[in-house]
Amino acid sequence: MPYLRIYDIFIAHVWDYNDDYHRLVGLLDNAANFSWRNYSVPEHDPLGGGSDARLRAEIDKQIRPVHVVLALSGVYASHRDWIQEELTMASAYGKPIVGLYPWGNQRGSAVVQRHAVEMVNWSTVSIVDAIRRHAL
Secondary structure (H helix, E strand, C coil): CCCCCEEEEEEECCHHHHHHHHHHHHHHHCCCCCEEEECCCCCCCCCCCCCHHHHHHHHHHHHCCCCEEEEECCHHHHHCHHHHHHHHHHHHCCCCEEEECCCCCCCCCHHHHHHCCEEECCCHHHHHHHHHHHCC
Protein backbone atom coordinates (compact mmCIF):
# COMPACT_ATOMS: atom_id res chain seq x y z
CA MET A 1 0.00 0.00 0.00
CA PRO A 2 1.40 3.45 -0.85
CA TYR A 3 2.30 5.93 1.84
CA LEU A 4 -0.68 7.98 2.95
CA ARG A 5 -0.21 11.52 4.17
CA ILE A 6 -1.67 12.21 7.58
CA TYR A 7 -3.60 15.48 7.52
CA ASP A 8 -3.72 17.63 10.64
CA ILE A 9 -7.15 19.25 10.69
CA PHE A 10 -8.96 21.76 12.89
CA ILE A 11 -12.76 21.77 12.59
CA ALA A 12 -14.32 25.14 13.41
CA HIS A 13 -17.76 24.43 14.82
CA VAL A 14 -20.32 25.52 17.39
CA TRP A 15 -20.86 23.27 20.41
CA ASP A 16 -24.60 23.93 20.31
CA TYR A 17 -24.67 21.97 17.03
CA ASN A 18 -22.44 19.01 17.92
CA ASP A 19 -24.33 16.55 15.71
CA ASP A 20 -22.79 18.11 12.58
CA TYR A 21 -19.33 17.97 14.14
CA HIS A 22 -19.70 14.28 15.07
CA ARG A 23 -21.08 13.43 11.60
CA LEU A 24 -18.07 15.10 9.99
CA VAL A 25 -15.60 13.30 12.28
CA GLY A 26 -17.27 9.99 11.42
CA LEU A 27 -17.15 10.79 7.73
CA LEU A 28 -13.41 11.57 7.87
CA ASP A 29 -12.68 8.56 10.08
CA ASN A 30 -14.36 6.27 7.55
CA ALA A 31 -13.03 7.86 4.35
CA ALA A 32 -11.13 5.37 2.20
CA ASN A 33 -7.36 5.89 1.90
CA PHE A 34 -7.46 8.94 4.16
CA SER A 35 -5.66 9.51 7.46
CA TRP A 36 -6.06 12.51 9.72
CA ARG A 37 -5.44 13.89 13.19
CA ASN A 38 -8.13 15.92 14.88
CA TYR A 39 -6.93 19.22 16.39
CA SER A 40 -10.47 20.43 17.07
CA VAL A 41 -11.93 21.37 20.43
CA PRO A 42 -15.00 19.16 20.93
CA GLU A 43 -17.37 19.73 23.81
CA HIS A 44 -16.35 16.44 25.45
CA ASP A 45 -12.67 17.55 25.53
CA PRO A 46 -12.67 21.31 26.22
CA LEU A 47 -9.61 23.48 26.61
CA GLY A 48 -8.43 24.80 29.98
CA GLY A 49 -10.86 27.69 29.98
CA GLY A 50 -10.50 30.78 32.10
CA SER A 51 -10.46 34.19 30.49
CA ASP A 52 -11.18 34.90 26.85
CA ALA A 53 -7.49 35.71 26.39
CA ARG A 54 -6.46 32.32 27.75
CA LEU A 55 -9.05 30.51 25.63
CA ARG A 56 -7.88 32.44 22.56
CA ALA A 57 -4.27 31.41 23.27
CA GLU A 58 -5.29 27.75 23.68
CA ILE A 59 -7.27 27.75 20.41
CA ASP A 60 -4.29 29.40 18.73
CA LYS A 61 -2.12 26.45 19.83
CA GLN A 62 -4.61 24.06 18.23
CA ILE A 63 -4.79 25.94 14.92
CA ARG A 64 -1.09 26.79 14.48
CA PRO A 65 0.16 23.28 13.49
CA VAL A 66 -2.71 22.19 11.21
CA HIS A 67 -2.59 21.70 7.45
CA VAL A 68 -6.17 22.83 6.84
CA VAL A 69 -9.21 24.15 8.70
CA LEU A 70 -12.69 22.82 7.99
CA ALA A 71 -15.50 25.22 8.84
CA LEU A 72 -19.05 24.01 9.33
CA SER A 73 -21.18 26.61 7.60
CA GLY A 74 -24.62 26.41 9.10
CA VAL A 75 -26.23 29.82 9.32
CA TYR A 76 -25.65 29.67 13.10
CA ALA A 77 -21.94 30.28 12.45
CA SER A 78 -22.68 33.86 11.36
CA HIS A 79 -23.79 34.61 14.89
CA ARG A 80 -20.91 33.06 16.80
CA ASP A 81 -17.98 35.22 17.79
CA TRP A 82 -15.68 32.25 18.36
CA ILE A 83 -16.16 30.89 14.83
CA GLN A 84 -15.10 34.30 13.53
CA GLU A 85 -12.15 34.28 15.94
CA GLU A 86 -11.02 30.81 14.83
CA LEU A 87 -11.27 31.70 11.15
CA THR A 88 -9.39 34.96 11.70
CA MET A 89 -6.61 33.06 13.50
CA ALA A 90 -6.40 30.49 10.71
CA SER A 91 -6.27 33.23 8.08
CA ALA A 92 -3.51 35.05 9.97
CA TYR A 93 -1.41 31.87 9.80
CA GLY A 94 -2.20 31.43 6.12
CA LYS A 95 -4.10 28.20 6.81
CA PRO A 96 -6.47 27.20 4.01
CA ILE A 97 -10.08 27.14 5.15
CA VAL A 98 -12.52 24.79 3.47
CA GLY A 99 -16.13 25.66 4.18
CA LEU A 100 -18.79 22.96 4.26
CA TYR A 101 -22.31 23.74 3.17
CA PRO A 102 -24.88 22.28 5.57
CA TRP A 103 -26.28 18.90 4.53
CA GLY A 104 -28.59 19.36 1.53
CA ASN A 105 -28.04 23.12 1.21
CA GLN A 106 -26.21 25.41 -1.17
CA ARG A 107 -26.32 28.27 1.29
CA GLY A 108 -24.16 28.74 4.33
CA SER A 109 -22.69 31.24 6.72
CA ALA A 110 -21.45 34.50 5.19
CA VAL A 111 -18.61 34.49 7.74
CA VAL A 112 -17.37 31.10 6.55
CA GLN A 113 -17.82 31.98 2.88
CA ARG A 114 -15.69 35.14 3.29
CA HIS A 115 -12.79 33.15 4.76
CA ALA A 116 -13.02 29.94 2.73
CA VAL A 117 -10.67 29.13 -0.11
CA GLU A 118 -13.42 26.77 -1.29
CA MET A 119 -16.95 25.82 -0.26
CA VAL A 120 -17.91 22.17 -0.71
CA ASN A 121 -21.01 20.04 -0.39
CA TRP A 122 -21.46 17.63 2.47
CA SER A 123 -20.04 14.47 0.93
CA THR A 124 -17.00 12.39 1.70
CA VAL A 125 -15.54 12.74 -1.80
CA SER A 126 -16.01 16.53 -1.95
CA ILE A 127 -14.54 17.13 1.49
CA VAL A 128 -11.56 14.77 1.18
CA ASP A 129 -10.73 16.07 -2.31
CA ALA A 130 -10.79 19.66 -1.04
CA ILE A 131 -8.53 18.75 1.89
CA ARG A 132 -6.05 17.09 -0.47
CA ARG A 133 -6.10 20.09 -2.85
CA HIS A 134 -5.65 22.79 -0.24
CA ALA A 135 -3.74 21.31 2.72
CA LEU A 136 -0.36 22.89 3.33
